[in-house]
Amino acid sequence: MAKFSILTAVLALASAVQAQCGSGTPHATVTGSGNSFTANRGSTRVYSGSDYRAAIQAALDSIGSGQRVSVMASGSIGAGTISISSGKIFEGCGTINVGNRGGRGAIESLNTQGVQIPYLTMTGNPYFGLRFYGTRDLTLGEITMNLSGGMGIRFERDYAANSNVKMGTIRVTGAGSHAVETWNIDGLTIDRVIARNVGECGLLIQKTTNAQVGLVDGDNVATGTGYATLRFANNNGQNPNGNYNTNIYVDKVVSRGGGRGFFCVSQSGAAVIKEVDLANNGNNAILIENCYNLSIRGGRVNGGGEVRVAARSEFPNTRDVWITLNVDNTSVRESPCGENVNWSLTGNGRRDIC
Numbered sequence: 001m002a003k004f005s006i007l008t009a010v011l012a013l014a015s016a017v018q019a020q021c022g023s024g025t026p027h028a029t030v031t032g033s034g035n036s037f038t039a040n041r042g043s044t045r046v047y048s049g050s051d052y053r054a055a056i057q058a059a060l061d062s063i064g065s066g067q068r069v070s071v072m073a074s075g076s077i078g079a080g081t082i083s084i085s086s087g088k089i090f091e092g093c094g095t096i097n098v099g100n101r102g103g104r105g106a107i108e109s110l111n112t113q114g115v116q117i118p119y120l121t122m123t124g125n126p127y128f129g130l131r132f133y134g135t136r137d138l139t140l141g142e143i144t145m146n147l148s149g150g151m152g153i154r155f156e157r158d159y160a161a162n163s164n165v166k167m168g169t170i171r172v173t174g175a176g177s178h179a180v181e182t183w184n185i186d187g188l189t190i191d192r193v194i195a196r197n198v199g200e201c202g203l204l205i206q207k208t209t210n211a212q213v214g215l216v217d218g219d220n221v222a223t224g225t226g227y228a229t230l231r232f233a234n235n236n237g238q239n240p241n242g243n244y245n246t247n248i249y250v251d252k253v254v255s256r257g258g259g260r261g262f263f264c265v266s267q268s269g270a271a272v273i274k275e276v277d278l279a280n281n282g283n284n285a286i287l288i289e290n291c292y293n294l295s296i297r298g299g300r301v302n303g304g305g306e307v308r309v310a311a312r313s314e315f316p317n318t319r320d321v322w323i324t325l326n327v328d329n330t331s332v333r334e335s336p337c338g339e340n341v342n343w344s345l346t347g348n349g350r351r352d353i354c
């Protein structure tokens with residue numbers, strides 16, 4: 001996951017994202033409004049009627065691998081699911097309003113290869129806005145979810161793993177749960193996750209290896225909970241051979257208010273965070289609990305809950321942590337003492353470290 005894959009990621013995104021949603025000549029389109037929708041493949045009508053979800057699915061089912069559907073119409077799919085099979089390119093150019101289907105995604109791609117969603121705008125209260133497992137070479141581009149509850153994007157825990165997943169800019173507002181939650185991805189590139197007024201995490205990554213994340217930016221995320229704008233959990237970053245050689249890279253974490261800023265827990269680590277900018281977090285600005293080989297290379301914390309290195313007895317103690325940080329107006333505490341924890345602190349915050 002070094003220079004080569006960063007370059008291929010950039011190239012893949014550049015080719016996946018068309019100049020504009022619906023531009024050029026999509027192989028199939030969905031048009032209409034209200035209770036009248038039409039799906040065409042080329043000049044062949046494949047659906048006409050009042051069911052927006054059925055129109056979208058008919059358009060998707062009419063194309064082959066490597067072909068593109070552009071949904072130009074806005075509408076509501078209700079508590080249903082749109083399913084995207086291998087190799088297909090799905091563009092949501094209108095606003096797709098969704099309902100809540102228990103345990104399921106409003107849009108799903110399961111056990112597929114090479115699916116692309118260059119554009120999507122979603123509103124509503126889904127169980128999962130987008131749901132994935134068993135994907136390979138999945139690319140998400142500009143995804144905007146203005147939700148009134150539910151979870152934004154979920155990669156499932158109990159199903160087949162994923163590899164080579166790319167995300168461009170993911171903006172999620174109003175999710176009741178997480179904006180983005182991943183499990184079981186090897187090879188993940190994310191440009192940006194922007195979370196606003198989200199109930200749980202901005203980005204929660206678990207059992208994920210070889211990740212490159214640009215910016216995670218949260219405002220009023222996880223208020224009143226132990227979740228965080230960025231959370232690593234459940235052996236995130238641990239390599240298949242059990243070691244914690246660094247393979248998770250994050251450029252920047254910004255968090256304002258909400259619950260925690262950054263939280264690493266349950267035998268995660270193998271990570272370098274280049275910079276943090278955290279202020280007025282309602283819970284720990286930073287909590288590092290039973291994590292291994294983790295660096296925060298710079299940035300600042302101003303106010304909010306304390307910066308804490310901790311450990312629970314159920315897992316091996318926190319070890320190999322390097323933190324270079326300016327901390328003002330809140331305290332820094334290491335308890336219990338970790339192993340090989342190296343602090344380079346500036347700022348006015350009170351210190352209680354080993």
Ligand SMILES: *[C@@H]1O[C@H](CO)[C@@H](O)[C@H](O)[C@H]1NC(C)=O
Nearest residue numbers: 095121122123144145146173
């Ligand atoms: C989504 O929310 C953003 C920010 O509040 C707003 O600019 C945009 O118009 C909204 N889009 C839809 C489709 O609701």
Ligand SMILES: *[C@@H]1O[C@H](CO)[C@@H](O)[C@H](O)[C@H]1NC(C)=O
Nearest residue numbers: 244245246247270292293320
């Ligand atoms: C941390 O990761 C780096 C980079 O892979 C590796 O060289 C180092 O040995 C690791 N340190 C520990 C203590 O795991």
Ligand SMILES: *[C@@H]1O[C@H](CO)[C@@H](O)[C@H](O)[C@H]1NC(C)=O
Nearest residue numbers: 302303327328329330347348
């Ligand atoms: C926090 O600390 C900085 C630096 O010492 C100081 O300038 C600032 O006034 C303090 N208070 C707030 C609320 O930021």
Ligand SMILES: *[C@@H]1O[C@H](CO)[C@@H](O)[C@H](O)[C@H]1NC(C)=O
Nearest residue numbers: 322323324340341342343344
């Ligand atoms: C602690 O970190 C500082 C700054 O990065 C570095 O100069 C120093 O060698 C480190 N010490 C240990 C024991 O790793």
